Amino acid sequence: MxxxxxxxxxxxxxxxDSPMQRxxxxxxxxxxxxxxxxxxxxxxxxxxxxxxxxGVRSRRRALMLCDKRSFVELFADLESRNILGFPEYEDKLNAAMKKSREKEGVVCGEGTIGGIRVCIFAMDANFMMGSMGAVVGEKITRLFEYASEESLPVIGVTVSGGARMQEGMISLMQMSKVSAAVKRHSDKGNLYIVLLTNPTTGGVDASFAMQGDITLAEPGARVGFAGPRVIEKTLNQVLPGNFQRAERVLECGFIDEVVPREKQREVLQQILKVHSKKLLNA
Incomplete structure (x- = not known):
């Protein structure tokens, strides 16, 4: 590894971090x-x-949530290629790498929060809108497998427009692939916490983004499968202004809590401490 x-x-x-940039x-x-x-x-x-x-970059998320200098990246060598020979996909990948300065749409690693070891993945909207391709699915799957071996909780920070169409069915298969890894991780009694950010939609929302033991969300985050414009055209009616927003999704029971960004690390630390005590008393 x-x-x-x-x-x-x-x-x-x-x-x-230079004075001029700040x-x-x-x-x-x-x-x-x-x-x-x-x-x-x-x-x-x-x-x-x-x-x-x-919007917050995936690496910045790690800095904000993990203890200082505790994060170690995993699977950093994996990157997408044009498996199906989709026209102009190489150009799109190169543009995404240049824009995000990442090899892929998710960063995975291990760190500590309040001194407690965790695995964490953070998706990046700057890489093709956090779309889910084969490598995104592979990296998250490997992270869950590593967490299962080490008996570690997983924290997932999601932002995505859904599956990556340039990889066709291979992209869609990542939904079941990651879901199976989540299930194996859960079967071993491990904790999975999801933090939904704006937007979390499509196949990511339809799979591992909504499979956490505890589901948190940022204020105002859009959470749903299809976008509101598609739904409006399908239903031929105007949707309410709070449609698919985290606060409304919370009211419908799909989210456990909407947590402001300045409180997220504190809330995660509290959850992890409670879970750790339960494991010790089991």
Whole structure:
């Protein structure tokens, strides 16, 4: 098994640790206010003016959730190729790698939260909208298998537009492949916590994103299978404004709690401590 030490990459306008990068200003897409990058980062990548949630890179998620310098990346050498010879897929993969500075749409690894060992995977919307291809499925499956061997809990941070059409049926097969690994992990009495972020849709929502023992979500995250435009055209009626939003999905019983970003690490630590005590008393 290949391990790679975790280093945060400066790969978007909110990343980077130099004084010049931190002093830059960006525009909030919701309220249109000019914001200091340093203030947005200090506020957990949430607009201090209107509360809009900025997207967070997969590696930054690891930094935010895990104890400092505890994260070690796994399976970093895996990357997609054009298995089916789909036209222009190589170009799309290269563009996604350049945009995200990642080899794939998910980062997997092991770290600690509150001193408790965990496995964690975080999907990245900057890599083809976090779409699920063969390598995404393989990396997450391997992570669950590793967690099963080590008797570790898994924390999954999901963001996805669904299956990757350029890989056809191979992409769709990842739904059952990962689901089987989740089941084996569960059968051994291990914990799986999911954190749904905006958006979590398609085949990811229809499989491992909704199979956690405990399901959390960020405020305002869109959670569902098909998009609202497709559903509106199918039903020929206008949907309510909160349709598929985390708060509404919580009301319907599919989510256990909507957790603000600044509270997520604390909530995860509490859940892990309770679970660890149960295991010790079993």
């Amino acid at each position: 290949e391990f790679k030490k975790f280093f945060l990459k400066a790969n978007n306008e909110l990343e980077g 002093s830059r200003r960006i525009t909030c897409p919701k309220c249109q206010k000019k914001l200091m990058v340093s203030k947005v980062r200090k506020n957990y990548f949430v607009c201090p003016e209107c509360g809009n949630y900025f």
